[in-house]
Amino acid sequence: MNPYRRHPVIQIATVLVYIFLYAPIVVLILYSFNASRTNVTFEGFIPRVSERVEMKGSLVQAAPCGAFHWFCELSKNDDVIEAAGNTLTIAFASTFVSVIIGTMAALALQRYEFKLKPFSQLSLYIPIVIPEIVMGIGILTLFSQLFGLLNGALGLTGDSRLSLGLGTVIVSHIAFSVPFVTLVVQARLQGFDKSYEEAAMDLGANEWTTFRRVTFPMILPGILSGGLLAFTLSLDDFVITFFTNGPGSTTLPIYVYGLLRKIITPQVNALSTVWVLTVFIAVLLLQMLQSREQKQH
Amino acid sequence: MLQRLRENKSAQGTLLATPTMLWMLALLIIPLLLTLVVSFGKRSPDGDVIYTFSLDNYIRLLGYSTDCENGQASCFNPLYLQILWRSVSLAFNTTILVIVLAYPLAYFIARAQPKRRNTFLFLVLIPLWTNFVIRVYAWMMLLRKEGAINIILGWVAGLFGLDFQPLEMLYTPGAVLVGMVYEFLPFMILPIFTSLEKIDGSLYEAAADLGANAIKTFLRVTLPLSMPGVVAGTILVFIPVMGTFIVSDILGGRQVILVGNLIQRQFLDARDPTFGSAASLILMIMTLIVTYFYTRKFGFGEEIVVA
Amino acid sequence: MASEFAVELRDVVKKFITPEGNELNAVDHVTMQIKNGEFFSMLGSSGCGKTTSLRMIAGFEWPTEGEVYIEGKPMGHTPPFQRKVNTVFQSYALFQHMTVFQNIAFGLEMEGADKNEIEKRVKRALEMVQLTGMERRKPKQLSGGQQQRVAVARALVKVPDVLLLDEPLGALDLKLRKEMQLELKALQQQLGITFVYVTHDQEEAMTMSDRIAVMSKGKVQQMGTPVEIYERPANRFVADFIGESNFLEGTIKSLSKEEAVVFVPQLNAELTGIPVSDGLVNGEEVTVSIRPEKVHISDKVLDVNSFTGRVTNTVYIGTDTHVFVDLMGKQIKVFEQNRISRLDPGSFYSIGQEVILVMWPDNVLVLKKG
Numbered sequence: 001m002n003p004y005r006r007h008p009v010i011q012i013a014t015v016l017v018y019i020f021l022y023a024p025i026v027v028l029i030l031y032s033f034n035a036s037r038t039n040v041t042f043e044g045f046i047p048r049v050s051e052r053v054e055m056k057g058s059l060v061q062a063a064p065c066g067a068f069h070w071f072c073e074l075s076k077n078d079d080v081i082e083a084a085g086n087t088l089t090i091a092f093a094s095t096f097v098s099v100i101i102g103t104m105a106a107l108a109l110q111r112y113e114f115k116l117k118p119f120s121q122l123s124l125y126i127p128i129v130i131p132e133i134v135m136g137i138g139i140l141t142l143f144s145q146l147f148g149l150l151n152g153a154l155g156l157t158g159d160s161r162l163s164l165g166l167g168t169v170i171v172s173h174i175a176f177s178v179p180f181v182t183l184v185v186q187a188r189l190q191g192f193d194k195s196y197e198e199a200a201m202d203l204g205a206n207e208w209t210t211f212r213r214v215t216f217p218m219i220l221p222g223i224l225s226g227g228l229l230a231f232t233l234s235l236d237d238f239v240i241t242f243f244t245n246g247p248g249s250t251t252l253p254i255y256v257y258g259l260l261r262k263i264i265t266p267q268v269n270a271l272s273t274v275w276v277l278t279v280f281i282a283v284l285l286l287q288m289l290q291s292r293e294q295k296q297h
Numbered sequence: 298m299l300q301r302l303r304e305n306k307s308a309q310g311t312l313l314a315t316p317t318m319l320w321m322l323a324l325l326i327i328p329l330l331l332t333l334v335v336s337f338g339k340r341s342p343d344g345d346v347i348y349t350f351s352l353d354n355y356i357r358l359l360g361y362s363t364d365c366e367n368g369q370a371s372c373f374n375p376l377y378l379q380i381l382w383r384s385v386s387l388a389f390n391t392t393i394l395v396i397v398l399a400y401p402l403a404y405f406i407a408r409a410q411p412k413r414r415n416t417f418l419f420l421v422l423i424p425l426w427t428n429f430v431i432r433v434y435a436w437m438m439l440l441r442k443e444g445a446i447n448i449i450l451g452w453v454a455g456l457f458g459l460d461f462q463p464l465e466m467l468y469t470p471g472a473v474l475v476g477m478v479y480e481f482l483p484f485m486i487l488p489i490f491t492s493l494e495k496i497d498g499s500l501y502e503a504a505a506d507l508g509a510n511a512i513k514t515f516l517r518v519t520l521p522l523s524m525p526g527v528v529a530g531t532i533l534v535f536i537p538v539m540g541t542f543i544v545s546d547i548l549g550g551r552q553v554i555l556v557g558n559l560i561q562r563q564f565l566d567a568r569d570p571t572f573g574s575a576a577s578l579i580l581m582i583m584t585l586i587v588t589y590f591y592t593r594k595f596g597f598g599e600e601i602v603v604a
Numbered sequence: 605m606a607s608e609f610a611v612e613l614r615d616v617v618k619k620f621i622t623p624e625g626n627e628l629n630a631v632d633h634v635t636m637q638i639k640n641g642e643f644f645s646m647l648g649s650s651g652c653g654k655t656t657s658l659r660m661i662a663g664f665e666w667p668t669e670g671e672v673y674i675e676g677k678p679m680g681h682t683p684p685f686q687r688k689v690n691t692v693f694q695s696y697a698l699f700q701h702m703t704v705f706q707n708i709a710f711g712l713e714m715e716g717a718d719k720n721e722i723e724k725r726v727k728r729a730l731e732m733v734q735l736t737g738m739e740r741r742k743p744k745q746l747s748g749g750q751q752q753r754v755a756v757a758r759a760l761v762k763v764p765d766v767l768l769l770d771e772p773l774g775a776l777d778l779k780l781r782k783e784m785q786l787e788l789k790a791l792q793q794q795l796g797i798t799f800v801y802v803t804h805d806q807e808e809a810m811t812m813s814d815r816i817a818v819m820s821k822g823k824v825q826q827m828g829t830p831v832e833i834y835e836r837p838a839n840r841f842v843a844d845f846i847g848e849s850n851f852l853e854g855t856i857k858s859l860s861k862e863e864a865v866v867f868v869p870q871l872n873a874e875l876t877g878i879p880v881s882d883g884l885v886n887g888e889e890v891t892v893s894i895r896p897e898k899v900h901i902s903d904k905v906l907d908v909n910s911f912t913g914r915v916t917n918t919v920y921i922g923t924d925t926h927v928f929v930d931l932m933g934k935q936i937k938v939f940e941q942n943r944i945s946r947l948d949p950g951s952f953y954s955i956g957q958e959v960i961l962v963m964w965p966d967n968v969l970v971l972k973k974g
Binding site for chain 3: 193195196198199200201202203204205206207209213214217218
Binding site: 007009010011013014017018020021022023024025027028031042101102104105107108109111112113114115116117120123124126127128129130131132133134135137138139140141142145171172174175178179182207232235236238239243252253256257260264268269271272275276279280282283284287291 | 303309313316318321326328399404415421427428431433438532542561564573578581
């Protein structure tokens with residue numbers, strides 16, 4: 001009996017679901033080479049011409065970058081560059097903080113008994129069981145009320161007033177990332193045999209050395225996957241960012257959303273294509289790293 | 298000092314958990330309490346909050362209206378109840394559809410040869426990690442009148458010499474449903490896969506040994522054991538669908554208004570945070586009730602973290 | 605100045621709270637003295653408090669009451685990394701992310717030894733456990749027996765005052781386990797380091813130990829050499845736990861300085877000439893115990909403690925044959941060594957056969973009740 005045998009119905013369903021998953025992405029990429037300026041329908045690829053740029057109506061007849069016309073335009077778009085920078089800044093900063101404090105919390109919840117432990121554990125599930133928009137408007141209310149009070153109390157005016165911006169977005173991203181980091185690291189710690197730490201202490205290492213030399217390297221994979229999760233959650237986030245960003249802290253998802261309500265050029269597709277390919281390469285590299293690590297053990 | 302901390306395990310634990318707990322307190326719990334307070338407030342003419350204790354917002358949500366035809370002072374207007382109901386039924390339909398699509402795929406991957414499993418999973422992760430907004434946009438490109446689906450349908454119709462009128466698919470409830478299913482499908486595939494993969498292969502052999510055929514084995518062994526995955530997936534799908542406003546905003550146009558859109562508009566366009574907060578609390582209570590009853594019946598699987 | 609005792613537990617109690625919220629004395633007023641250079645075992649079934657006692661010596665747990673002394677110094681709440689004892693863990697607890705070399709070097713690094721010295725001492729430790737050339741391997745690339753040796757080397761390289769071993773051979777198969785028992789014993793004799801060994805395997809404890817503490821329910825039931833514990837068990841628990849015993853209930857009928865007479869109502873007979881232990885009183889209810897291999901099957905009635913019974917079953921187990929004899933409704937186990945070939949079925953006792961059991965007075969023990 002072949003343990004991997006599968007019913008043909010399952011196989012057909014699988015193929016269809018994969019098509020469903022990938023058709024939109026393929027179309028998205030295809031349209032990023034669209035000659036049509038308005039991107040309403042696909043009008044063929046853009047030919048390459050090295051000398052002159054000639055335009056007729058809504059079509060890009062020829063452009064210096066040829067088929068990659070929209071990618072060239074994208075690289076010249078300052079708004080996109082700024083949004084990309086913001087997105088990465090927010091993702092790195094929020095991941096950095098949430099990994100550190102989340103790992104600490106995971107250690108506390110897995111290793112120690114303390115009064116507020118049941119409450120702490122429960123509160124980690126809040127972001128999972130509450131819709132993001134509820135969190136988003138709650139945080140927005142908090143910031144606007146708090147800033148209103150502080151601005152009034154400190155007599156801040158004009159540009160020195162506290163307002164929504166990169167800081168508020170980062171702080172809010174940490175809030176929804178930390179529970180996930182904590183839960184992932186906690187899951188890793190669950191299978192962690194305490195005798196490794198006891199062995200280190202037994203051999204003369206104090207608590208800090210034990211953590212640095214034994215515990216940390218052993219739970220590092222868990223911390224990394226928690227961090228990766230936090231990073232992708234932050235990159236992907238729309239709702240929380242939508243309610244907590246301010247002038248100058250636009251992220252790529254917010255920028256794209258703004259465009260969708262106006263005129264869409266294939267630049268958006270070019271941006272999406274770059275995004276998809278980046279994700280693809282990142283995930284691929286990660287998988288390769290992981291399988292190499294698995295082979296070593 | 299160090300010696301005392303070393304011996305006080307409880308203090309160590311509290312200390313380690315403090316930063317995270319402060320964060321959760323400041324950015325989850327206090328905002329929720331603030332939302333509660335604001336929802337009992339009243340809107341001032343310039344869009345600020347007047348703190349008071351008023352149930353007006355909730356009464357309005359339940360259908361009490363002062364904006365009536367034929368000069369009545371008040372009347373019943375089910376507009377908001379309809380929005381709530383639409384959100385719940387959309388979330389329900391989306392969840393069912395997602396389970397139907399996700400299960401065979403998860404089953405396929407779980408029973409694929411271990412070497413290939415990672416590749417198949419990888420293929421599920423790519424769309425998931427492609428940005429949420431971009432994914433909605435992709436469906437816009439597919440569904441619009443001049444979009445990819447109509448082009449393909451037109452081409453097929455042309456092959457048979459048929460006359461083809463492009464279908465109006467964008468800005469319909471169907472478009473919103475498809476968009477939601479697409480957005481949240483991976484969140485169902487991963488937990489179901491995780492719980493299916495955990496099933497010990499010898500259970501299948503035991504079932505076969507005891508005389509169960511493939512269908513009976515599936516119904517009596519595989520399905521019950523994969524329920525934790527389905528439960529976790531349902532929570533990961535149902536709750537966000539209830540609160541999402543982008544999908545309906547972009548794929549539904551102004552036609553499909555969900556509770557998420559309602560809340561968003563109160564905060565940004567209509568500038569009535571008190572009413573928005575009340576709607577938001579109602580949304581939260583609804584999701585909590587659903588989660589409570591659902592998990593009480595089926596348990597709360599750890600699969601939820603895996604995804 | 606070294607103290608006479610390497611380790612001393614004085615009236616140590618360790619309380620735990622069970623998940624149900626009850627208080628439990630995992631270790632209940634234990635006092636024991638372990639001499640320098642001794643191979644000392646704590647023997648008992650799971651939950652008897654042996655591992656908790658060991659962990660209190662290592663410093664992973666602190667006593668609720670009483671005190672642990674190492675080399676005469678009270679340990680109080682001294683953390684493990686400040687105690688001159690090292691542990692070989694049941695799971696070995698080898699650091700998976702380090703090589704064999706790095707594992708063994710870890711403890712020396714913590715002492716701040718310089719690179720050359722570390723290299724020299726790790727090399728010597730690996731020679732000692734016969735793993736030369738394995739320095740660069742990761743623990744996962746070693747067999748169970750090799751991992752076990754690395755664990756021993758890692759602990760011994762620090763030259764501890766006391767080496768603590770928590771069921772270190774539990775994960776090995778029988779044959780390897782027996783080899784390792786002898787190796788560990790040889791290593792201990794060669795190094796002269798005090799070993800404190802925790803095991804649930806009585807044969808293992810007997811094979812290796814100079815002295816054994818038999819533990820049950822958090823208490824030390826008996827402490828002594830293997831011979832003392834087997835031949836003179838202090839109570840019914842020890843007699844039952846170590847080896848096998850036949851027990852008979854009886855009353856002391858007469859008592860002199862050298863010997864006692866016990867009346868056993870079950871057999872409606874007296875056992876005479878039994879050696880006397882301290883604290884017995886005339887008329888006291890006692891338990892009489894005799895090892896199955898010390899019951900003699902005779903073909904004629906002798907003048908001491910002879911009883912006629914009927915064979916109910918025989919079991920052939922290679923080295924011995926176990927014969928079960930019914931003595932007036934009381935089942936008695938007898939082990940007879942197979943000194944002759946048993947290929948002929950006629951060499952076995954047949955079921956229902958009448959036999960005479962002789963219990964030589966020197967082989968019979970009187971144990972206090974309770």
